[in-house]
Amino acid sequence: MTLATGTGLKALLETETTVHVRPRYEGSNINTWIGFKHVNYMVEEAVLEHFRSAGLPSRELFEELGLGLDLVDLDTRILHAFHQDDVARATVRPVTEGGDTLIGLAVTLFVERDGKEVKAVTSKVRVSLRIDSYLPAEGIPAELERFAVPRISDSAGRSEHDGREVSALPAAPLSDGRGTTGDDPVLELLTSGANAFGWKWRIPYPYCHFNERLQLSGYLRQVEEVVDLFLADRGISIKTLLDDRRWIPVVPHSRVRLLDEALMEEDLYTVFTVEEVFKDFTYTARTDFYVVRDGRLVQTATGRITHGYAVFENRRDWSLVSFDERVLNALGGTS
Known part of the structure; x- marks a missing residue:
């Protein structure tokens, strides 16, 4: 197969598409x-x-041209919850501007509720085409050169810790399992003086793509994991509130943005920092990701999540609840 990169890029940047997708059972x-x-x-x-x-x-971008398709920024708002067996109508609208070096897309998911189609999700996505490091192509088509990069890198959005010299402990042993949240000089530096929780974890093969890079979906799994560990550390684990009150976590907004590359089998330092509690109904938290290279911190991604709780009234319906003193104290780090 030979890719028609000229006409393909024109369609990619100018034509809206629609597809039907289902959520996975997992x-x-x-x-x-x-x-x-x-x-x-x-x-x-x-x-x-x-x-x-x-x-x-x-597949063809990679196999023919040595270009890995990487989602590097994903900013999603959920307006209506999805259930098992829902079918979403997804529209993808190009929003790339003339001077952009990333491919911009606006994605909207619609779902049927009570016989009417409603807007369930809006998402802003940016995509980069990363040149393969193992078997690089001999030449990138001129049409795609603007979006092809030798490395994923974004200087904006990095924290004050990026580039700081650190003394890291040896790589996390495999016996650590889910990693460590205990005594660690890098975690202590990253969480000092903040309402934050830190976690050190070895990046495994299943979270990566294109041979070595932690992909954006891997970061989403990290966000889900660090929230779980944070809540357990503060004494309000997900199962605790589920058993005590039938409360379930809800996330109306999430964002992850790649700033650099994190590689398979590196130690990833994930820092979850509570920023604001809004009217006792939701809280926002920043999630920052780092690796240590050559004795310095490299921030590889950053993001935010908005988190709240709902109580389920039956196996189908739920409603948002306000935080009580126990939850507020835990979020504030005073429990």
């Missing part, structure tokens, strides 16, 4: 509701189908 963790991670997976699938429809499928 994403239904409490009753039949689908978590934010798998909602983002539906957005990702709509983006991949947009590239296929334009004649630039991710």
Whole structure:
């Protein structure tokens, strides 16, 4: 197959596409509701189908041209919850401007409720084409040069810790399992003086793509994991509130933005910092990701999540609840 990169890029940047997608069964963790991670997976699938429809499928981009399709920024708002067996109509609208070096897409998911189609999710996505490091292509087509990069890198959005000299402990042993949240000089530096929780963890093969890079969906799994560990550390684990009150976590907004590359088998330092509690109904937290290279911190990604709780009234319906003193104290680090 020979890619028609000229006409393909024109379609990619100018033509809106529609595809129907379903949430995966794995994403239904409490009753039949689908978590934010798998909602983002539906957005990702709509983006991949947009590239296929334009004649630039991710497989051919890589195999023929040595270009890895990387979602590098994913900003998603959930307006209506998804359930098992829902079918979403996903529209993908190009929003790339003339001077952009990233491919911009606006994704909207619609779902049927009470006989009417409602807007369930809106998402802003940016995509980069990363030149393969193992078997680089001999030449990138001129049409795609603007979006092809030798390395994923974004100087904006980095914290004050990026580039700081550190003394890291040896790599996390495999016996650590889910990693460590205990005594660690890097974690202590990253969480000092903040309402934050830190976690050190070895990046495994299943979270990576294109041979070595932690992909954006891997970061989504990290966000889900660090929230779980943070809540347990503060004494309000997800199962504790589920058993005590039938409270379930809800995430109306999430964002992850790649700033650099994190590689397979590196130690990833994930820092979850509570920023603001809004009217006792939701809280926002920043999630920052680092690796240590040559004795210095390298921030590889950053993001934010908005988190709240709902109580389920039956196996189908739920309603948002306000935080009580116990939860507020835990979020504030005073419990």
